[in-house]
Amino acid sequence: MKLFKLRGGVHPEGRKASSADVTIRSLPLPPQLYVPLQQHVGAPAKPVVRVGEQVLAGQLIGAGQGNISAPVHAPTSGRVVAIGDHPSPHPSGLSAATVTIAPDGEARWFESDVPADPFALAPDDIAARVGAAGIVGLGGATFPSAVKLKLSRKSGVDTLIINGGECEPYLTCDDRIMRERAVEIVTGIRLIQLAVGAQRALVGIEDNKPEALAAMRAAAAGTDVQIRAVPAMYPMGWDKQMIQVLLGREVPAEGRSADIGVLVHNVATAWAVQQTLCLGRPLVSRIVTVSGGAVAAPCNLEVPIGTPVQALFDACGGFNTTPARLVLGGPMMGHQLTHTSVPVVKGSSGVLALTQAEIGLTRPAPCIRCATCVRACPVGLLPLEMAARIRSDDLDAAVTLGLKDCIGCGSCSYVCPSSIPLVHYFNYAKSELMAQARSKLKQEATKKLADERGARMERIAREREEAAAARKAAKAAKDAAAKAASTTEVAA
Amino acid sequence: MTPIAHSPHAHAANSVSRIMATVMLALVPATLFGFWLYGWPAVYLWAVSLLAAIVGEAAMLKFQQRAVKPALLDGSGVLTAWLLALSLPPWAPWWIAVVGSLFAVIVGKQVFGGLGQNVFNPAMAARVMLLISFPLEMTTWIPPMAQLPGMLDSLAVTFGGQQLDAISSASLLGHVKTEFSRGLDLQQALSGHYAPLQALWGQRSGSLGETSALLILLGGVFLIARSIISWHAPVAMLAGVALPALLMSLIAPDHYAGPLVHLLSGGVMLGAFFIATDPVTSPNTAAGQLVFGLGCGLLTYVIRTWGAYPEGVAFAVMLMNAATPIIDRYVKPRIYGRTRKGETLVVEPAKKDVA
Numbered sequence: 001m002k003l004f005k006l007r008g009g010v011h012p013e014g015r016k017a018s019s020a021d022v023t024i025r026s027l028p029l030p031p032q033l034y035v036p037l038q039q040h041v042g043a044p045a046k047p048v049v050r051v052g053e054q055v056l057a058g059q060l061i062g063a064g065q066g067n068i069s070a071p072v073h074a075p076t077s078g079r080v081v082a083i084g085d086h087p088s089p090h091p092s093g094l095s096a097a098t099v100t101i102a103p104d105g106e107a108r109w110f111e112s113d114v115p116a117d118p119f120a121l122a123p124d125d126i127a128a129r130v131g132a133a134g135i136v137g138l139g140g141a142t143f144p145s146a147v148k149l150k151l152s153r154k155s156g157v158d159t160l161i162i163n164g165g166e167c168e169p170y171l172t173c174d175d176r177i178m179r180e181r182a183v184e185i186v187t188g189i190r191l192i193q194l195a196v197g198a199q200r201a202l203v204g205i206e207d208n209k210p211e212a213l214a215a216m217r218a219a220a221a222g223t224d225v226q227i228r229a230v231p232a233m234y235p236m237g238w239d240k241q242m243i244q245v246l247l248g249r250e251v252p253a254e255g256r257s258a259d260i261g262v263l264v265h266n267v268a269t270a271w272a273v274q275q276t277l278c279l280g281r282p283l284v285s286r287i288v289t290v291s292g293g294a295v296a297a298p299c300n301l302e303v304p305i306g307t308p309v310q311a312l313f314d315a316c317g318g319f320n321t322t323p324a325r326l327v328l329g330g331p332m333m334g335h336q337l338t339h340t341s342v343p344v345v346k347g348s349s350g351v352l353a354l355t356q357a358e359i360g361l362t363r364p365a366p367c368i369r370c371a372t373c374v375r376a377c378p379v380g381l382l383p384l385e386m387a388a389r390i391r392s393d394d395l396d397a398a399v400t401l402g403l404k405d406c407i408g409c410g411s412c413s414y415v416c417p418s419s420i421p422l423v424h425y426f427n428y429a430k431s432e433l434m435a436q437a438r439s440k441l442k443q444e445a446t447k448k449l450a451d452e453r454g455a456r457m458e459r460i461a462r463e464r465e466e467a468a469a470a471r472k473a474a475k476a477a478k479d480a481a482a483k484a485a486s487t488t489e490v491a492a
Numbered sequence: 493m494t495p496i497a498h499s500p501h502a503h504a505a506n507s508v509s510r511i512m513a514t515v516m517l518a519l520v521p522a523t524l525f526g527f528w529l530y531g532w533p534a535v536y537l538w539a540v541s542l543l544a545a546i547v548g549e550a551a552m553l554k555f556q557q558r559a560v561k562p563a564l565l566d567g568s569g570v571l572t573a574w575l576l577a578l579s580l581p582p583w584a585p586w587w588i589a590v591v592g593s594l595f596a597v598i599v600g601k602q603v604f605g606g607l608g609q610n611v612f613n614p615a616m617a618a619r620v621m622l623l624i625s626f627p628l629e630m631t632t633w634i635p636p637m638a639q640l641p642g643m644l645d646s647l648a649v650t651f652g653g654q655q656l657d658a659i660s661s662a663s664l665l666g667h668v669k670t671e672f673s674r675g676l677d678l679q680q681a682l683s684g685h686y687a688p689l690q691a692l693w694g695q696r697s698g699s700l701g702e703t704s705a706l707l708i709l710l711g712g713v714f715l716i717a718r719s720i721i722s723w724h725a726p727v728a729m730l731a732g733v734a735l736p737a738l739l740m741s742l743i744a745p746d747h748y749a750g751p752l753v754h755l756l757s758g759g760v761m762l763g764a765f766f767i768a769t770d771p772v773t774s775p776n777t778a779a780g781q782l783v784f785g786l787g788c789g790l791l792t793y794v795i796r797t798w799g800a801y802p803e804g805v806a807f808a809v810m811l812m813n814a815a816t817p818i819i820d821r822y823v824k825p826r827i828y829g830r831t832r833k834g835e836t837l838v839v840e841p842a843k844k845d846v847a
Contacts, residue, residue, distance in 0.1 A: 007828075012502055091496060169502060240828065252837040253829035260839055331501040338496070352501070360503040365566060366608040368508055371776035375722075380825040384776065402827045402834075410500035417506040424498035 168330025578701025732789015
């Protein structure tokens with residue numbers, strides 16, 4: 001099978017070995033689970049339980065609201081002890097609406113109807129069940145999967161691509177799930193294929209995961225699902241990169257993969273789809289890689305959503321040295337954790353405790369225009385030029401250079417010999433532009449309101465004047481009439 | 493509280509000083525060959541160049557109240573002085589090296605704002621300045637000799653202002669130009685002065701480190717293999733010299749030297765692999781580097797053939813340095829999902845078919 005040419009990309013040190021060969025373990029239930037109501041792209045879920053209420057595992061606790069949203073479910077049975085703010089796994093460390101559950105340790109499951117033959121379900125029914133199970137993109141994007149299924153069916157996709165790239169260093173959760181649960185994943189893939197009506201399903205797996213490739217090939221034998229080895233490079237897991245290498249098709253700027261007839265899902269998402277349709281289990285747990293040089297025993301854990309990050313590190317033997325930085329997600333695109341009381345959410349693929357040597361950054365030096373970043377950029381941008389414009393506060397020029405096409409993959413920052421935090425510049429500029437757009441909208445709204453108020457006041461004043469004039473005229477007329485009457489009287 | 497660090501939380505083992513050190517390593521063979529060929533005066537000249545650059549740059553940074561240590565440790569000043577030294581006549585007096593190095597790091601680099609800010613290649617700017625200001629010292633070459641002066645006697649050559657007239661010789665390009673002015677044709681001018689193999693290995697009169705095409709090529713290939721430079725600018729520059737040379741020598745073989753003579757003489761090889769690849773002053777896309785290299789090569793040939801100076805690499809590189817911002821403005825990579833003009837790609841319906 002022919003693979004297509006890719007642009008840019010980098011080859012960071014994998015550092016996957018320490019966790020890749022350890023079987024997934026289940027994490028014991030922590031004393032409390034903190035389940036945020038927003039774990040997905042779109043509107044936050046609305047709580048449907050009350051404090052003090054007993055819930056069962058898999059029971060709905062937050063209902064999705066609006067077109068793009070996802071529900072959340074209780075990860076285990078227990079009692080709702082609080083609904084309110086709790087620190088969220090967000091770089092700001094801000095709090096977010098969270099349902100806190102004290103597990104009773106019995107893990108009693110909520111009764112749900114399990115279809116006798118999921119392959120007999122209608123496509124719309126599959127999408128509805130996936131939506132009701134709260135399944136979101138588990139590769140990290142956390143876009144509600146059901147929305148993607150419906151959109152893809154509507155626009156008609158011919159190819160389903162399952163992303164087993166896992167190009168981020170350290171992370172092995174997708175690698176492990178493919179090695180250990182390949183049969184379930186393939187079933188999930190076939191169900192997704194059925195839901196969108198795609199003619200073929202391809203699974204792209206980086207060639208640095210030979211065991212996962214073998215397991216998936218064995219599981220896919222006798223089905224239509226085709227397994228493809230793709231070169232190991234970063235960002236292979238970027239959906240558009242995966243489409244390019246497998247199909248040679250390019251998604252138009254500002255477009256979606258459905259525009260070119262492709263739907264991309266992550267392998268773990270396919271597993272979650274199988275769990276829902278075959279076992280009736282909503283998405284209440286996920287595989288998380290716990291790794292990094294400061295972790296005593298790196299491994300993959302199956303973690304109930306809402307488990308505090310500290311419990312994961314504890315389960316891996318704690319730290320063998322003081323970590324220089326804690327990261328949620330992969331080292332290339334993940335963000336720093338300021339503390340370990342934040343919960344694991346649906347999009348958490350890994351928690352890393354890194355040493356200073358692993359981070360490897362030094363103080364930024366001047367740009368020598370070596371253009372290593374230009375060669376590394378998978379999008380075809382000029383990172384050095386954009387950063388120079390942003391430094392001089394010329395955001396419009398940065399946009400002209402393609403700032404809005406930047407995917408923030410970090411390849412440029414990773415290779416920069418001067419250690420210039422290029423992605424930091426781009427993300428700053430992107431949020432600055434958003435803030436400017438918001439403030440412009442606000443100004444326009446204010447101006448409109450002020451104009452309307454001016455017009456209203458003018459109208460009121462005018463009406464008052466007119467009323468006064470009318471009264472005056474009426475009075476004058478009355479007076480004149482009275483005068484006329486008296487004159488007449490006198491005359492009479 | 494520690495500030496929030498932004499992703500990525502990993503970094504390639506790469507730094508500016510490592511790049512500079514690798515380039516210096518690539519220069520070692522050609523430099524050692526120059527030392528062997530021209531003796532101790534060449535060693536002294538090289539050392540004086542480097543020392544002057546370090547002192548000059550440190551003073552300049554101090555004067556600007558900027559941190560001295562990180563700027564010196566990045567190695568860019570030393571590399572500039574090294575490249576300048578390689579382009580000087582090997583027995584030039586010490587003050588040529590000092591004036592050149594100071595000009596390179598101060599006027600060529602620090603005045604523009606330091607590393608990464610200069611428009612022109614500092615070493616070439618210094619070479620051009622020296623060539624215009626001190627034409628005699630800059631065109632006094634010595635032939636390779638069996639009997640080189642000793643370590644102490646050499647001090648008199650570099651620091652004592654000993655006259656070199658008795659042993660001075662012309663570089664090939666200068667010689668050809670002089671012979672043309674005397675009305676001789678190319679065959680007569682070249683006879684006894686040019687042997688391709690000698691030129692390849694480098695046993696001839698010329699600049700300190702420019703004579704051995706083979707060793708410079710070796711260094712260049714090493715840099716390409718280590719991904720420090722890309723092949724685009726060097727190959728384009730060599731082609732830019734070789735193609736017009738081939739064309740003109742076919743049209744009038746009596747008057748125009750062939751491509752091999754041009755490629756193997758003067759500063760073309762050093763220029764192609766070590767000067768045209770200077771990241772700061774060359775375009776930042778592969779296509780831009782092709783344009784840049786081709787321009788360097790063509791201009792070199794034009795200046796050598798029809799200009800007043802026998803050698804044109806430094807002038808050509810500086811002219812193309814000036815053109816770099818324009819090249820970068822017009823030669824950009826295509827952005828994913830867009831056409832070259834920046835418009836959104838149009839999906840072709842045919843592409844939707846399952847292949």
